[in-house]
Amino acid sequence: MDLQEFGAIAAVVVAAVGVPAALVVGRWQMKAAIRAAEQSSRAGFAQAEASYRAALDAVRAEAANTHSQWRRGLRRDAYTALLLAVHQARTAGRLLTEGSVEDRASRGVFPAQRTALAAARIATQEAALVVSLEGPEQPAVKAEALVHRCERFIDVRETRAEVDEAAHSIRAARAGLAVDDPLSEFVEATDVVKAQIHVYPDGSAALETELRVRSSPSQIRDLQDTAFTTLMQIPRSLRKQGMTFLHASLRHPDLVREEWQGTDAQLLDAQEEFLAAARAVLDGNSTSQ
Numbered sequence: 027m028d029l030q031e032f033g034a035i036a037a038v039v040v041a042a043v044g045v046p047a048a049l050v051v052g053r054w055q056m057k058a059a060i061r062a063a064e065q066s067s068r069a070g071f072a073q074a075e076a077s078y079r080a081a082l083d084a085v086r087a088e089a090a091n092t093h094s095q096w097r098r099g100l101r102r103d104a105y106t107a108l109l110l111a112v113h114q115a116r117t118a119g120r121l122l123t124e125g126s127v128e129d130r131a132s133r134g135v136f137p138a139q140r141t142a143l144a145a146a147r148i149a150t151q152e153a154a155l156v157v158s159l160e161g162p163e164q165p166a167v168k169a170e171a172l173v174h175r176c177e178r179f180i181d182v183r184e185t186r187a188e189v190d191e192a193a194h195s196i197r198a199a200r201a202g203l204a205v206d207d208p209l210s211e212f213v214e215a216t217d218v219v220k221a222q223i224h225v226y227p228d229g230s231a232a233l234e235t236e237l238r239v240r241s242s243p244s245q246i247r248d249l250q251d252t253a254f255t256t257l258m259q260i261p262r263s264l265r266k267q268g269m270t271f272l273h274a275s276l277r278h279p280d281l282v283r284e285e286w287q288g289t290d291a292q293l294l295d296a297q298e299e300f301l302a303a304a305r306a307v308l309d310g311n312s313t314s315q
Contacts, residue, residue: 102308104159105304109300115179120183123190127193154173172297175293175297199261199264215256216271
């Protein structure tokens with residue numbers, strides 16, 4: 027074999043060995059490229075997912091903040107409506123009962139402020155329902171107590187106005203009548219009862235018992251019966267006012283005073299408690315948002 031033949035054989039051998047080697051190297055390179063692409067894809071996907079989650083979290087936070095502000099606004103409006111309704115009730119109650127009876131009657135205060143009180147009663151009830159709906163629990167509980175105190179305040183003021191107006195009507199109708207007229211006798215008898223009750227030595231509970239229980243003699247009860255008998259003799263058109271006038275005269279002054287002062291003070295206390303609960307929610311200090 028000469029040199030040329032040997033070279034040809036060597037070239038063939040080299041070619042035979044080189045082709046598989048190239049294939050193996052190419053395959054390794056392809057696998058490395060695929061792995062690199064997969065890693066890059068995973069990294070890109072992770073980054074995209076992180077960006078998406080961050081954007082989603084930001085949207086959720088903004089939505090939650092917007093909803094919180096919206097809810098706080100609704101609650102503020104509900105709380106304000108209740109407080110304004112209570113203020114309306116207190117204002118109408120004062121106007122209904124303060125000042126001389128003659129002045130209030132001449133200016134038409136009684137019907138006007140009764141209407142205002144009735145509207146305030148409804149407004150407080152409606153506002154409390156909205157507070158109960160919007161919550162949370164603590165202001166809703168305080169709102170219910172506030173409405174209860176406000177209604178009691180309204181009841182007491184309306185009763186006082188009814189008594190004042192009845193007394194004014196009775197005394198105005200009596201003016202100029204003879205002493206022995208049934209209406210004059212009724213007013214005199216009622217005034218005597220009232221005077222005796224004002225100097226009654228025991229408390230209001232004892233007075234209530236004495237007027238109710240007839241098993242023992244009672245000067246107060248006898249005076250009451252006399253006044254009631256004369257009431258049945260006055261003109262029928264005045265008997266309703268007369269009954270109101272007599273009933274008010276039979277109440278112990280201490281009980282009237284305690285009731286009058288108590289309802290006003292209790293209403294103010296209930297209002298302060300509701301305000302504190304409302305502020306805690308609006309300021310974000312409430313534990314039940």
